[in-house]
Amino acid sequence: MLVRVSYGTAIAMGLVRAKLLAKPTTAYLMTHWPGKCLNDCAFCAQARSSKADWEKLSRVTWPAFKLGDVLRNLPGGNFSRLCLQTVEYPGMHEDVLELLSEFSALGLPISVSITPVGRGLLEEFKGLGVDYIGVGLDVASERLFRELKPDLSWDGIWRFIGDVVKVFGRRRALVHIIVGLGETDRELVETMKRVYEAGGDISLFAFTPIKGTRLEKVKPPSLERYRKIQLARWLLEEGMGGAIVFKGDSIAGFALSEEELSRIPADVFSTHGCPGCNRPYYNERPGKEPYNYPFRPGKKTVELTLRELLLPR
Numbered sequence: 001m002l003v004r005v006s007y008g009t010a011i012a013m014g015l016v017r018a019k020l021l022a023k024p025t026t027a028y029l030m031t032h033w034p035g036k037c038l039n040d041c042a043f044c045a046q047a048r049s050s051k052a053d054w055e056k057l058s059r060v061t062w063p064a065f066k067l068g069d070v071l072r073n074l075p076g077g078n079f080s081r082l083c084l085q086t087v088e089y090p091g092m093h094e095d096v097l098e099l100l101s102e103f104s105a106l107g108l109p110i111s112v113s114i115t116p117v118g119r120g121l122l123e124e125f126k127g128l129g130v131d132y133i134g135v136g137l138d139v140a141s142e143r144l145f146r147e148l149k150p151d152l153s154w155d156g157i158w159r160f161i162g163d164v165v166k167v168f169g170r171r172r173a174l175v176h177i178i179v180g181l182g183e184t185d186r187e188l189v190e191t192m193k194r195v196y197e198a199g200g201d202i203s204l205f206a207f208t209p210i211k212g213t214r215l216e217k218v219k220p221p222s223l224e225r226y227r228k229i230q231l232a233r234w235l236l237e238e239g240m241g242g243a244i245v246f247k248g249d250s251i252a253g254f255a256l257s258e259e260e261l262s263r264i265p266a267d268v269f270s271t272h273g274c275p276g277c278n279r280p281y282y283n284e285r286p287g288k289e290p291y292n293y294p295f296r297p298g299k300k301t302v303e304l305t306l307r308e309l310l311l312p313r
């Protein structure tokens, strides 16, 4: 059996010899299928109609390795979590169960990112060491969902979030949301609010145009917009969504007192996901200021950004 391993993860565990720019704290793995995904999400390199390089997901290359080699090398990577991502293909559920039973011997907590499955299968995952489920809502706008994720249903994803919360508990459904797919700030904020109300949590991604996909010509979001959405996510998580100030459908600023400002943690602009997930360089080119810091940046950096964001315009 083969399993795909993100390039950074493969370096960290010694399967590939290359220089590592930032060490992944989670091992990012993916089911192996020698074709494209059965679904056709407009932004995804693995989509049915995409002509992108098969090895890619977002900016990241995912070479395939023998499962035995991966299992042997995983302990050397000193990871705090395994994250198994999936693409849709016949027999995928069986492969996931087989992989999980092999991984469970390693004793690490496991996240599985998967399209909606029934509660019975979620229970089976739980029995095999899975404690978080990544849910690919991706599109924060119901208006755009059908066009961008034609094989999945908006309501079906929300039902799935509910099922994950029932099986795994609150904040264990990590809902993936991509900023920059044509949604408004207001849609992003309303969707994030709904996720928290449903008992989930949110992992933000910046849209990354991949050559060969339907959205290859769409521009990624500005860093400024992304920072606003990151701050809005934190405020919603803290029950402080009322501080988000809109002008039309865009975020105009944040109404925060000095005391509230001082409570914003230094990792507000870091990758937010399952415990131990830092996902380095998933959306960004090395050398540029990252959308999601793979570590906790200095308090000064964060303070400066916050002041810039909060300056009246």
Ligand code: SF4
Residues within 6 Å of the ligand: 026, 081, 082, 083, 084, 111, 112, 113, 132, 133, 134, 135, 174, 176, 203, 272, 273, 274, 277, 278, 279
């Ligand atoms: S938040 Fe990170 S560890 Fe959790 S499912 Fe998403 S990519 Fe995997």
